[in-house]
Amino acid sequence: MTDSNLLQPLDRPALVAFARDSIARGSKSFAMASKLFDRQTRERAWLLYAWCRKCDDIADGQDHGGTMQGVTDGEARLAAMRALTDAALRGEPTGDPAFDGFGLVMRECAIPNRYAHDLIEGFALDAQEWRPLSEADMLRYCYHVAGAVGCMMAVLMGVDPQDEATLDRACDLGLAFQLANIARDIGEDAAAGRCYLPQQWLAEIDIPPGGHMEPVYRSRLTILARRLSAMAADYEASARHGTGALPPRAAWAVLAAAGIYGDIAREVAWRGDRAWDDRVVTPKSDKLGWMMRAGLQVAGRARRWPASAPRPAHLWTRPRA
Numbered sequence: 001m002t003d004s005n006l007l008q009p010l011d012r013p014a015l016v017a018f019a020r021d022s023i024a025r026g027s028k029s030f031a032m033a034s035k036l037f038d039r040q041t042r043e044r045a046w047l048l049y050a051w052c053r054k055c056d057d058i059a060d061g062q063d064h065g066g067t068m069q070g071v072t073d074g075e076a077r078l079a080a081m082r083a084l085t086d087a088a089l090r091g092e093p094t095g096d097p098a099f100d101g102f103g104l105v106m107r108e109c110a111i112p113n114r115y116a117h118d119l120i121e122g123f124a125l126d127a128q129e130w131r132p133l134s135e136a137d138m139l140r141y142c143y144h145v146a147g148a149v150g151c152m153m154a155v156l157m158g159v160d161p162q163d164e165a166t167l168d169r170a171c172d173l174g175l176a177f178q179l180a181n182i183a184r185d186i187g188e189d190a191a192a193g194r195c196y197l198p199q200q201w202l203a204e205i206d207i208p209p210g211g212h213m214e215p216v217y218r219s220r221l222t223i224l225a226r227r228l229s230a231m232a233a234d235y236e237a238s239a240r241h242g243t244g245a246l247p248p249r250a251a252w253a254v255l256a257a258a259g260i261y262g263d264i265a266r267e268v269a270w271r272g273d274r275a276w277d278d279r280v281v282t283p284k285s286d287k288l289g290w291m292m293r294a295g296l297q298v299a300g301r302a303r304r305w306p307a308s309a310p311r312p313a314h315l316w317t318r319p320r321a
Contacts, residue, residue: 169242
């Protein structure tokens with residue numbers, strides 16, 4: 001690529017429109033919560049989401065989520081993802097609006113590039129058909145595919161990139177979201193040949209490798225899903241202590257998203273053995289309820305969830321730079 005192609009002005013309104021459509025198709029929960037941001041933050045959140053969604057789709061052969069198609073060229077897809085991301089970070093137009101919008105928001109908000117690279121490392125684990133051995137392995141994966149995004153979102157909302165304490169809380173929310181995803185998607189992941197339950201967990205409860213979706217093990221699987229849901233609740237609770245560092249409207253959106261997504265884990269736990277009969281979603285009425293509840297929580301958030309409260313010692317801690 002020649003120097004004349006570098007740092008060309010991009011059509012920001014068009015990139016924002018693409019990103020708005022992407023989040024509307026890919027995540028109704030995040031799309032609804034994003035409406036609580038001020039306009040600038042909302043648009044930036046859309047731009048970041050569109051890149052995350054596109055990388056996920058590239059890795060899994062999807063189109064805005066849905067059923068994973070399965071891929072046979074994972075390493076090639078990963079290489080393409082890295083190349084497009086690196087070009088966008090350098091300010092080079094890529095021809096893909098998801099990546100161009102991503103580069104734009106990274107520059108606008110001065111988000112450290114390492115978080116983007118950390119996210120891609122999560123996709124690299126999937127391309128290697130990696131499976132977690134321990135709980136710490138699973139949480140490390142959760143950091144790569146979701147906790148790093150929480151850190152990026154925090155900086156996007158105005159958190160100082162050096163504010164490690166608040167970034168820890170932002171990471172915790174990403175971990176809560178991903179643990180809810182793992183609990184909800186156990187069946188879908190198994191159909192695609194994946195399992196994010198730690199092998200040690202399965203061994204502890206006498207479920208053989210690859211057999212966790214067999215009907216005979218359903219009650220045991222339910223125990224593990226509830227364990228995931230309880231972990232998600234712990235990380236969600238910790239994350240709320242970071243909202244005092246956010247502007248009011250950003251805190252409103254974060255608290256709403258925490259409740260909306262937290263309900264996924266809570267519903268999985270409540271359903272028990274029926275958790276994978278059909279996909280768990282948070283109904284629109286419940287989402288609206290969380291938006292209203294979060295709005296009432298904003299004013300008293302610093303008192304209710306003080307930043308000075310120690311982060312629970314049993315929680316896994318994200319890697320430092």
